[in-house]
């Protein structure tokens with residue numbers, strides 16, 4: 001099924017909750033190749049409204065349509081959303097980035113997703129539409145566990161609303177190698193010089209994304225005296241805040257250690273850019 005308007009896509013979604021939604025297909029096609037039996041596909045790629053991006057909130061945020069790809073972010077939004085662009089640059093290969101959508105990554109429920117980290121640190125929200133209207137979910141809370149997210153069977157993600165960066169951002173990722181590798185652990189950080197605060201999101205170190213509140217508070221408290229001691233304390237607080245599960249790519253001990261090291265590195269880089 002290939003609806004041409006958002007209204008039609010939502011109508012099909014409500015009538016056929018058994019149909020598998022496909023955007024860029026980089027997740028769904030892997031499952032089809034593994035033999036997943038799908039009664040029908042609901043292809044969003046022809047819905048023009050879902051490709052549109054606009055500035056909202058008097059220029060304070062960018063509303064990215066749900067079929068925005070990593071390449072779209074790099075080509076059109078790197079200046080306004082540098083944290084998201086930095087994360088997008090580390091995703092897979094150019095071919096995958098050309099197809100893969102940010103919304104698709106969130107719905108896949110990957111708790112180590114690069115987009116999830118950057119959207120979390122940016123305080124982005126996920127716009128969800130369904131038969132009962134539109135609702136918004138904080139991006140860092142959208143993935144509710146491995147393979148799970150806050151989306152009903154009759155709902156679609158329609159957009160991501162991402163505040164424009166108002167200070168330096170940094171993204172630090174550890175993977176099995178430097179390209180074509182999902183994060184074992186990653187930390188995104190945004191500094192807000194006017195408010196003198198930091199927003200931080202860690203992925204790959206718990207079944208969900210983590211916003212380490214005590215570490216964020218430390219940066220606000222130590223804003224005028226950020227030195228090596230504070231950097232180390234920040235890393236330690238991030239490592240304390242995570243709750244890693246072991247898997248083939250990393251033990252829980254390794255992930256906790258990596259979270260602390262990456263957090264220190266990311267804050268150091270962002271601070272240098274102030």
Ligand SMILES: Cc1cc2nc3c(=O)[nH]c(=O)nc-3n(C[C@H](O)[C@H](O)[C@H](O)COP(=O)(O)OP(=O)(O)OC[C@H]3O[C@@H](n4cnc5c(N)ncnc54)[C@H](O)[C@@H]3O)c2cc1C
Nearest residue numbers: 021023024025026027028092100101104105107113114157
């Ligand atoms: C080779 C390879 C390397 C990768 N490397 C990385 C990496 O380094 N870092 C990383 O973070 N990720 C990585 N990924 C994962 C990639 O980010 C996701 O596969 C991709 O973003 C999913 O987007 P898509 O548009 O292709 O989704 P699709 O495959 O089209 O859909 C994925 C899921 O989302 C649902 N869906 C999609 N859009 C919507 C919507 N608007 N509303 C409701 N449901 C929707 C689909 O039903 C499906 O369940 C990699 C994937 C591959 C294949």
